[in-house]
Amino acid sequence: xxxxxxxxxxxxxxxxxxxxxxxxxxxxxxxxxxxxxxxxxxxxxxxxxxxxxxxxxxxxxxxxxxxxxxxxxxxxxxxxxxxxxxxxxxxxxxxxxxxxxxxxxxxxxxxxxxxxxxxxxxxxxxxxxxxxxxxxxxxxxxxxxxxxxxxxxxxxxxxxxxxxxxxxxxxxxxxxxxxxxxxxxxxxxxxxxxxxxxxxxxxxxxxxxxxxxxxxxxxxxxxxxxxxxxxxxxxxxxxxxxxxxxxxxxxxxxxxxxxxxxxxxxxxxxxxxxxxxxxxxxxxxxxxxxxxxxxxxxxxxxxxxxxxxxxxxxxxxxxxxxxxxxxxxxxxxxxxxxxxxxxxxxxxxxxxxxxxxxxxxxxxxxxxxxxxxxxxxxxxxxxxxxxxxxxxxxxxxxxxxxxxxxxxxxxxxxxxxxxxxxxxxxxxxxxxxxxxxxxxxxxxxxxxxxxxxxxxxxxxxxxxxxxxxxxxxxxxxx
Numbered sequence: 001x002x003x004x005x006x007x008x009x010x011x012x013x014x015x016x017x018x019x020x021x022x023x024x025x026x027x028x029x030x031x032x033x034x035x036x037x038x039x040x041x042x043x044x045x046x047x048x049x050x051x052x053x054x055x056x057x058x059x060x061x062x063x064x065x066x067x068x069x070x071x072x073x074x075x076x077x078x079x080x081x082x083x084x085x086x087x088x089x090x091x092x093x094x095x096x097x098x099x100x101x102x103x104x105x106x107x108x109x110x111x112x113x114x115x116x117x118x119x120x121x122x123x124x125x126x127x128x129x130x131x132x133x134x135x136x137x138x139x140x141x142x143x144x145x146x147x148x149x150x151x152x153x154x155x156x157x158x159x160x161x162x163x164x165x166x167x168x169x170x171x172x173x174x175x176x177x178x179x180x181x182x183x184x185x186x187x188x189x190x191x192x193x194x195x196x197x198x199x200x201x202x203x204x205x206x207x208x209x210x211x212x213x214x215x216x217x218x219x220x221x222x223x224x225x226x227x228x229x230x231x232x233x234x235x236x237x238x239x240x241x242x243x244x245x246x247x248x249x250x251x252x253x254x255x256x257x258x259x260x261x262x263x264x265x266x267x268x269x270x271x272x273x274x275x276x277x278x279x280x281x282x283x284x285x286x287x288x289x290x291x292x293x294x295x296x297x298x299x300x301x302x303x304x305x306x307x308x309x310x311x312x313x314x315x316x317x318x319x320x321x322x323x324x325x326x327x328x329x330x331x332x333x334x335x336x337x338x339x340x341x342x343x344x345x346x347x348x349x350x351x352x353x354x355x356x357x358x359x360x361x362x363x364x365x366x367x368x369x370x371x372x373x374x375x376x377x378x379x380x381x382x383x384x385x386x387x388x389x390x391x392x393x394x395x396x397x398x399x400x401x402x403x404x405x406x407x408x409x410x411x412x413x414x415x416x417x418x419x420x421x422x423x424x425x426x427x428x429x430x431x432x433x434x435x436x437x438x439x440x441x442x443x444x445x446x447x448x449x450x451x452x453x454x455x456x457x458x459x460x461x462x463x464x465x466x467x468x469x470x471x472x473x474x475x476x477x478x
Contacts, residue, residue, distance in 0.1 A: 028223025029113040036112050037070045040126060049118060049127040050075055050108050053144050053255055055454055056086045056334070057385035061108060061130060075108035075130070082143060083450060085458045086335070096434075097453025106140050109133045114252055119221035120263040129252055142447040144387035148251060151391045151442060154398055161296045162394050163374075165227075165244035166254055169285035169382050170261060171278050172208060172236040173271045180468075183278050185235040186270040194236045204231035208238075214264040215240075222260065224253055233347060234282045244290065247390050254287070254386035276333065276381035277340035284341025284348055285382040287332075289393050290366075292374040293317065293401075304370035312404070318354050318375055319407040320400015321363050321393070325379060326352055326422055327436040330429035330455060331392035332380035336462045339425050341381055344416055349378050352422065353415035354407060360415045362422075379422070388451075395442040426459050 030036045040048070048069045051061040062075055079100045084090050093099060108130035118125040132143040139146045155162055173183045174193075185193040188207025205212065212229065219226055227241040240261075242253055258274055265272035277284040293302050293313070303314035325332075333339060342350050354363035354375075364376040375397070380389040399405075423429035430452050433439060439448060 028116045030115055031112065033070065033112070036115060039115060040066050040070065043117060043126070044124045045117070045126045046123050047121075047125045049125065050110060050130050051127055052108060052130045052132060053385060053387060054084075055082055055144065055385065055388075055451060057144070057255060057258070057387070058086075059255070059259060066126075069110075075110075076105040077108060077132075078103050079106050079140075081106075082140075083454060085454055085461060087458070087461055089457060089461060091453050091457025091460070094453060094456075096449040097456075098449075105135060106143075107133050107135065107137075109137075116222040116224075116256075119218045120260075120267065127256075129255070141444045142450045144385050144391075145248070145251070147443055147447050148247060148387040148391040148394075150444060151395045151398065152247060154442065155293070155394070156296065158402075159296050160293050160302065162247055162397075163244050163292045163294060164247045164250050164390060164394070165242060165290040165374075166250055166386065166390075167239055167241045167286075167288040167290075168254060168257065168274070169232055169237060169239045169287070170272055170274050171234060171285060172211070172238065172265060173273055173278065175269065175271055182280065183273070188236075204236075205229075205238075208236070208268075211264055211268045211270075212238075214267060215261055218260045218264055219257070222256060224256060224260070232283070234279065234285075237283065237285065247394065251386040251390050274382040276335070276338040276383045286341070286348065286378065287380045287382045287384055287386070287389060289377045289380060289390060290374050291317075291377065291393060291397060292372070293397070301371050301373055303373040303375075308370040310373065313401050314373060314375075315407055316401045316404050317397040318363055318365075318400065319405030320397045320403070321375065321377065322352050322354065322400075322407055323405055324396035324399055324436070324438070325362070325377065325393065327432040328392035328396055328439070329379065329423055330426065330433050331388040331451070332377075332384050333429065334381075334384055334388075334426075334455065336426050336459065338381045338383055339423070339429075342379075342420070342422060342424075344420070349416060350420040350422055351415045353411040355411040355415065358411055358415065361411050362415075365410075391443065395439070399438055399442065426455060430455055 030039050045066050047063055048066055049061060049063045051059040054060050060081060080103050083099055110128045110130050114129040116127060118127050131145055132140040134140055172186050174186045176183055187193050190207060194204060194207050225243045227243045229238060229240050232239050240257065242250060261272045274285060294300060295302055303311055305311045341348055344350055349360060349362040351362055353361040355361040356365045357367050358364055362379050364378055366376060377393045423432060434448060434452055
């Protein structure tokens, strides 16, 4: 398989757990409404959650009795749902950012291939991820799942199919009722708070064995496949790696995994957070994306020539990443907090370089056989909407191939010395996205305008908050 992650971790890493293939109880998805009715009936499902990601990747939707779901009920949402900020506010209109004059309905269209149980609910409950269409049944272009589908359709027209494998980092933290107080690591089974520097630690994993078992159990019941799980460098910072596959399916899995991990953590009286930089002085959390492209008919990895050497498409894909990812970074680093992660000396690339098996570069090419040749994008934060992060990364590579963009020479040494080569803040990143003319073809102008309007609204909300730094250094000194 082209994106098989065979060398992501040292051989024999003791902190690795592998999830066995799901059993029949964890069967995920059906093909027809008739099969859906049988699936729900066989499991005694009483309620079903029809969910879809908003711009932030937050699940939105409706819950209903199973009888209503299978009774051809029309499921509508207001279009303004995709124009509010992460704090629930609605930004002012601008020349490019507009609300629908009627705030008309958009409709939830269930994707039955995503039907699965909700294992943490006490009553038998199922969930299904929905696409968003208008009242005529046409896809709403600015919604995240449809943005990714638009990018994939460009690949399909070329006879190509991308293959991806995300890795998602997150922190476990003690419950925090007051946002004015910094987050703290939780206490593990030893009764003590775990410290940093626990990368690949057996003890670090074992501190939260029961919680991790619940993550595996919940995942198995939903038919989700975890490849590996490790302890990262930060205190109670974990990473889950997913098996490679179709970008929509993998984005769906990240969408559901975030919810699953939060629910498992709450069951044990702690929080799980996907903030990019939740703790000052500690490493941030990334969502690394491994990417390859195969010929849709033959399954051949187009990044490799028949003789096993890297192809021109491989280098052009990297060239596209170098040229366009900085301009699309706001889709991979979507909040003010995201840019706190992008700092030197914090195990995070702040450059636009690429290299072979070089973790200091933004775009790393792991050692692999020719059929598994791939490019790892190490820039996205774990706070990113997975549909939009994948769309931005794959869209950049697509443009590179189509325009035959040549990359720089690969970086042999550390790439994180010198100036930061990426946008340093949200507004700068937004301007780069809006000013890139090639993005209109890839993402669509409606999405760009709405996304930029929402992000500017979030920035203005952030600017209303007075930080501890300001009180510490400005209160009595200026």
